[in-house]
Amino acid sequence: MATRKSASTPASKANVSKDELLAYYKDMLLIRRFEEKAGQLYGMGLIGGFCHLYIGQEAVVVGLEAAAKEGDKRITSYRDHGHMLACGMDPKGVMAELTGREGGYSKGKGGSMHMFSKEKHFYGGHGIVGAQVPLGAGLAFSDKYKGNDNVTFAYFGDGAANQGQVAETYNMAEIWDLPVIFVIENNQYAMGTSTQRSTKSPSYWGRGAAYGIEGEEVDGMDVLAVKEASERATAHCRAGKGPYILEVKTYRYRGHSMSDPAKYRTREEVQKMREERDPIEAVRSILLTGNHATEDDLKAIDKDIKAVVNASAEFAKESPEPAQSELWTDIYADEIPQHDA
Amino acid sequence: MATELLMPALSPTMEEGTLAKWLVKEGDTVSAGDIIAEIETDKATMEFEAVDEGIMGKLLIAEGTEGVKVNTPIAIIIEEGEDASNLSASNLSASAPAEEAAPVEDAAPAPAKAPAKAAAPIVSKAVEPDYPAGTEMKQQTVREALRDAMSEEMRRDENVFLMGEEVAEYQGAYKISQGMLDEFGSKRIIDTPITEHGFAGIATGAAFGGLRPIVEFMTFNFAMQAIDHLINSAAKTLYMSGGQMGAPMVFRGPNGAAARVGAQHSQCYAAWYAHIPGLKVVMPYSAADYKGLMKTAIRDPNPVIFLENEILYGKSFEVPVLDDFTIPFGKARIWREGTDVTIVSFGIGMTYALEAADKLAEEGISAEVIDLRTLRPIDYDTVLASVMKTNRCVTVEEGFPVGSIGNHISSVIMQKAFDYLDAPVITCAGKDVPMPYAANLEKLALVTTADVIQAVKDVTYR
Numbered sequence: 003m004a005t006r007k008s009a010s011t012p013a014s015k016a017n018v019s020k021d022e023l024l025a026y027y028k029d030m031l032l033i034r035r036f037e038e039k040a041g042q043l044y045g046m047g048l049i050g051g052f053c054h055l056y057i058g059q060e061a062v063v064v065g066l067e068a069a070a071k072e073g074d075k076r077i078t079s080y081r082d083h084g085h086m087l088a089c090g091m092d093p094k095g096v097m098a099e100l101t102g103r104e105g106g107y108s109k110g111k112g113g114s115m116h117m118f119s120k121e122k123h124f125y126g127g128h129g130i131v132g133a134q135v136p137l138g139a140g141l142a143f144s145d146k147y148k149g150n151d152n153v154t155f156a157y158f159g160d161g162a163a164n165q166g167q168v169a170e171t172y173n174m175a176e177i178w179d180l181p182v183i184f185v186i187e188n189n190q191y192a193m194g195t196s197t198q199r200s201t202k203s204p205s206y207w208g209r210g211a212a213y214g215i216e217g218e219e220v221d222g223m224d225v226l227a228v229k230e231a232s233e234r235a236t237a238h239c240r241a242g243k244g245p246y247i248l249e250v251k252t253y254r255y256r257g258h259s260m261s262d263p264a265k266y267r268t269r270e271e272v273q274k275m276r277e278e279r280d281p282i283e284a285v286r287s288i289l290l291t292g293n294h295a296t297e298d299d300l301k302a303i304d305k306d307i308k309a310v311v312n313a314s315a316e317f318a319k320e321s322p323e324p325a326q327s328e329l330w331t332d333i334y335a336d337e338i339p340q341h342d343a
Numbered sequence: 344m345a346t347e348l349l350m351p352a353l354s355p356t357m358e359e360g361t362l363a364k365w366l367v368k369e370g371d372t373v374s375a376g377d378i379i380a381e382i383e384t385d386k387a388t389m390e391f392e393a394v395d396e397g398i399m400g401k402l403l404i405a406e407g408t409e410g411v412k413v414n415t416p417i418a419i420i421i422e423e424g425e426d427a428s429n430l431s432a433s434n435l436s437a438s439a440p441a442e443e444a445a446p447v448e449d450a451a452p453a454p455a456k457a458p459a460k461a462a463a464p465i466v467s468k469a470v471e472p473d474y475p476a477g478t479e480m481k482q483q484t485v486r487e488a489l490r491d492a493m494s495e496e497m498r499r500d501e502n503v504f505l506m507g508e509e510v511a512e513y514q515g516a517y518k519i520s521q522g523m524l525d526e527f528g529s530k531r532i533i534d535t536p537i538t539e540h541g542f543a544g545i546a547t548g549a550a551f552g553g554l555r556p557i558v559e560f561m562t563f564n565f566a567m568q569a570i571d572h573l574i575n576s577a578a579k580t581l582y583m584s585g586g587q588m589g590a591p592m593v594f595r596g597p598n599g600a601a602a603r604v605g606a607q608h609s610q611c612y613a614a615w616y617a618h619i620p621g622l623k624v625v626m627p628y629s630a631a632d633y634k635g636l637m638k639t640a641i642r643d644p645n646p647v648i649f650l651e652n653e654i655l656y657g658k659s660f661e662v663p664v665l666d667d668f669t670i671p672f673g674k675a676r677i678w679r680e681g682t683d684v685t686i687v688s689f690g691i692g693m694t695y696a697l698e699a700a701d702k703l704a705e706e707g708i709s710a711e712v713i714d715l716r717t718l719r720p721i722d723y724d725t726v727l728a729s730v731m732k733t734n735r736c737v738t739v740e741e742g743f744p745v746g747s748i749g750n751h752i753s754s755v756i757m758q759k760a761f762d763y764l765d766a767p768v769i770t771c772a773g774k775d776v777p778m779p780y781a782a783n784l785e786k787l788a789l790v791t792t793a794d795v796i797q798a799v800k801d802v803t804y805r
Contacts, residue, residue: 075552109585118584125551125588130575136541137576140548147504147530147554170541177536332586333620335644338673338720340620 018226020294026068026225027285028303030060033084034282035311036093037256040083040100043315044260049100052129053114056084058255061281062187063088065228066155066248069236073150077125077138078157080115081187081254085157089122093310097318105321109328132165134158135184139175139245142182153181153239161192163206172213172245181239183232184210186249187222193258194266207249217247223279253279345400345425347416351391353384355602356653360384361409362417371399373420380406380417385486385657386518397422473635473670474663483662485655488630489519492637493557495667497527500555503641504531506546507559507596516561517597517656543569543594547576550590550646557641560596563612563650577646578621593640595649598626599691599741600778600789602654609778611742613690616648617718617751623672624719626650628693630660632716635670643672652691673720677729681711684799685729687752688739689715692790695771696739699795708803718748726752727760734765735802739795744772766802771795 037055044053056063059081067088070076078085086096091107099106099117107117115129125141128134138156145152162168163186175182186206190197197204207217216238220231228250235246253275257264264272289295330340350360361383373379373393380391400421404411411417472478483491497503504527509516511524511534524532535542539560546556560566566573573594581589600609616624623645627633633651640647662668678693679700688696693714700710711729715721730736736756738749749770756768774788 077548107585108583108587111585112583116583118580118587120584120587125548126580126584128576130571133544133571133576136544136572137548137551140545140550141552143545143549144552144554147502147549167540167544170536170538171545173536173538174541174545178533332582332584334623335581335586335589335591338623341721 018229020292022068023285023289023292023294024303026061026064026229027282027289027300028307029064029067029088030225030282030285031303031307032093032310033057033060033064033087035307036087036097036314037083039311039315040097041256041260043097043101043318048319049114050102051113051115052080053100053260054081054258055256055260056081056254058275058281059187059189059222059252060084061225061228062185062222062250062252063157065222065225066183066185066232066250068225068229069232070155071152073123073145073152074236075123075125075138075141075145075152075154076157077134077141077154078127079131079134079159079162080127080129081159082115082117082127086117086119086122086124086127089119089124091119091122091124093314094317095119097314098321101318101321102323103318103321104324104328105317109332110324111328111332132158132162132167135162135165135168136171138184139171139180139182142175142180142239142245143178146178146180151181151240151242153183153236155183155185157185157187159192160186160188160190160197160206161195161200163188163209164192164201169209169213172210172215175245176213176215179242179244181242182245183235183239184215184217184245184247186247187252188249189252189254191254191258191266193262194264196266205249207247210245210247215245215247216243217249219249219251222250222252223275223281223284225281225285345419345421346395346397348379348393348418348420350404350411350413350415350417351382352413353382353389354386355604356657357384357386357413358657359410359412362404362406362411363388365402365406367399369399369402373397373399386516387514393420395420398425400425472663473631473674473676474665474668479664480661481664482659483630483634484657484659485630485633485651486517486519486657488634488660488662489637489651490521490523492634493520493641494523494526496638496641497523497531500641502553503555503557504533505557505559506533506535506542508535508537508561510534510559515559517653519559519651519656539565539569540572543572544576546592547572547590547646550577550592551580551588555641556592558592558594560594562601562608562653563596563598564608564610566594566596566612573616573622573646573648574619578619581645582621589644590646591644593637593643593647593649595637595640596651597653597656598650599652600773600785603780603782603785605780606777611650611690611740611773612648613650613718613740613742614747614751616650617721617748618746619719621646622719623647623717624650625672625717626690627716628655628688628690628714630658631662631668632670632676632714634662635668636672636716638667638669639672642669650690655691670716672717673722674716675722675725676714676716677711677725678714679710679712681709681733683709683733684711684735684737684803685726685733686710686712686737686739686795686799687715687726687749688712689718689748690741692739692741695790695792695795698792699739699799702792702796703799706805708799708805710799715748721752723755723759727756730756730760731763734763735799736764736768737771737795737798737802738768739771739790741773741790744770744775747772766804769798769802771798
């Protein structure tokens with residue numbers, strides 16, 4: 003079986019157009035600025051509960067989405083803001099869901115961890131670690147059943163990779179040749195537990211071999227490497243060859259959630275990543291050195307994105323709280339009386 | 344010396360079976376381990392082996408005979424040199440009274456919960472039937488009704504599929520899906536590995552993706568491994584997505600105690616699932632209800648928990664012969680009208696409720712018996728109207744007593760019909776203990792007809 007370990011071309015040499023580079027840059031920057039704003043709003047008490055930021059991991063979803071086509075589905079965990087922005091969901095609707103307002107994607111009833119968009123084929127947003135993996139395989143099952151060539155991206159972390167239901171799903175996905183790409187976003191920490199402390203089998207993609215699933219490890223700080231891997235994975239699935247595993251090595255700069263002081267790793271470790279491996283800086287550098295864009299062009303992009311993010315924050319503050327009657331809607335798809343005793 | 348071969352009990356709930364085929368003939372020599380017959384149980388066709396060596400002296404039951412009770416002599420094995428010419432079951436039994444005298448109830452504990460007379464067709468006495476007067480009826484087992492309901496809906500909607508352990512090639516662990524693989528093929532009748540958590544999640548994802556899955560759990564005890572997907576993924580997604588997407592699907596399988604399978608295989612989950620907003624919960628008693636409610640469940644746009652009962656699978660009831668027979672959720676069925684007390688039950692609890700009502704009638708107590716049929720939604724109106732008439736109520740279920748459906752019904756009656764009550768509502772439930780294996784202890788752990796009769800006498804002060 004042809005499993006492989008990162009065979010991708012270095013970013014600087016990848017065959018990619020100027021427009022594509024600029025698009026990835028914008029998409030990643032939007033996620034970064036959006037998350038920074040979400041962090042601010044959380045600090046102001048406008049966002050409640052759990053809030054898991056995606057800062058540092060932007061290249062993963064942007065690279066994966068680069069090979070997606072209309073009708074492809076995606077599903078992820080509670081660290082989901084980046085995935086929603088990358089698949090084209092409106093930042094206003096996402097931010098307003100974070101503030102629990104009527105204008106949010108779930109009318110304020112889902113929150114940061116539970117957001118969906120039928121229109122963009124985004125199936126959540128799941129708060130139970132690992133649950134999205136069989137759900138994602140089930141979405142792929144529905145496409146195979148209907149006989150189209152769409153694929154599903156099922157994202158999960160290095161923590162969820164140790165879940166029993168993930169192993170169960172690998173097994174069935176391969177038996178049934180489901181067109182699902184298992185994207186393991188290995189950011190090296192399952193909340194506060196490093197991969198070194200949680201497994202003696204650190205090759206997460208390699209576990210697929212036990213089930214007959216092909217896969218590879220990808221540099222998740224390099225959006226072009228991720229894009230190339232995504233092209234291989236989607237081609238594999240669309241050709242009816244069954245599931246594929248991508249273990250994308252990435253890093254989150256912030257804590258697990260807003261309330262995590264991240265004492266389990268050193269400030270130096272985080273700083274080193276930010277300075278040497280930042281995915282947005284890498285593309286910025288290619289754009290400038292390749293004469294694809296000037297400093298002024300990039301400043302203008304920055305400005306536009308800030309405006310989009312600020313507008314989303316304004317919308318999220320101004321959108322009213324859901325009507326009290328919303329408490330009792332969407333429990334059933336038809337009308338049945340709720341118990342009020 | 345001649346030895347009798349008795350009809351074996353080949354499953355926990357088997358009371359009788361079909362002697363499908365003899366693989367030996369009179370005069371054949373057999374050794375221990377030789378397969379001598381095929382016996383069809385309520386679940387499968389089993390091979391029956393000789394346990395001793397000898398010569399097949401006489402075959403007492405012709406092949407193809409149905410309804411051969413467990414422990415009935417089916418053949419006689421003789422030793423070399425013995426004469427088989429004047430052997431018969433009765434004259435052999437005379438010399439071996441211990442074997443013959445044992446009544447079925449003692450030899451096979453299963454009938455303790457499913458008395459021999461219940462095996463006879465149960466005559467529906469519905470006060471308000473769910474079908475037009477004059478509808479042609481036929482006798483059908485719960486098992487057949489379930490299979491017909493699923494098959495009809497699969498013919499109607501190509502997005503409906505059945506997934507679970509042993510549903511396809513094995514023909515169903517309890518034979519519910521018998522023949523369905525042949526008709527619908529392996530794309531729609533799907534065997535899974537034994538990984539409930541995983542396949543419940545995959546089916547839920549398939550429902551998100553627009554299909555209509557039916558998930559069979561071999562028993563609801565195993566659904567404990569998958570319960571996160573039933574509740575967190577299937578039941579809550581519609582709400583969490585602000586109405587954008589949900590999981591129109593059915594989770595079904597046998598629930599509650601079978602017979603002699605011990606604590607881990609004998610639990611009723613009715614109250615557990617009825618607790619969850621976003622789920623619909625169905626727990627039928629009669630074959631007609633199994634059919635009509637299963638068809639409704641498959642069409643329902645929400646996740647439905649369909650709680651079946653292994654002991655009821657083999658019971659026959661009258662089922663209406665209609666092209667498309669469905670029963671709406673949230674509508675209880677009054678099985679028997681009465682004036683002195685209301686007995687509210689559901690699922691196999693109805694067996695005890697109806698038996699109790701029969702016996703109470705002999706003592707001059709008139710019980711109204713209500714089958715809730717669905718536990719979410721619950722038909723409170725029918726219960727309250729009845730209690731306002733009889734002024735007394737007893738609830739009957741097999742689940743544990745704490746936080747039971749009966750407790751909930753009792754609370755609603757207290758709030759909505761307090762002034763009508765002439766006695767406290769009594770909940771008859773399973774005992775508050777894990778299910779024991781020993782036959783005598785198991786009987787004590789289950790709710791019984793005697794419990795119901797006593798409760799009725801308590802609330803009627805007799």
